[in-house]
Amino acid sequence: MILVSKRSVVALLGGHYLYHCESTDIIPIAFNHKIDKPAEEQRMMNVFKQVDISKNFYFRYGICCTHITSTNFILLAILTILHLPYSTI
16 A cells, blocks of 8 residues: 655645645555565566656545546537537536
8 A cells, every 4th residue: 555644735726735745655455465476576566666656646635636637628528529618518
């Protein structure tokens, strides 16, 4: 499990704060679980740890940012195809 251990507010969108991830911790959720391929598990963990989440990870509580953004793009595309102004919604 990835736990955001330090965050900072970077914006206010739609009444919700947008946070930037400053630091994270990895917490195992199954302490006595037998891993079938420990070498493969270690390789995947090493690959994951190379990604610096603190540089480009943003989040909001309650609502997924990517879902709202993709929904807005889809809605805009439909309105464009139908030649309707955005103000019709």
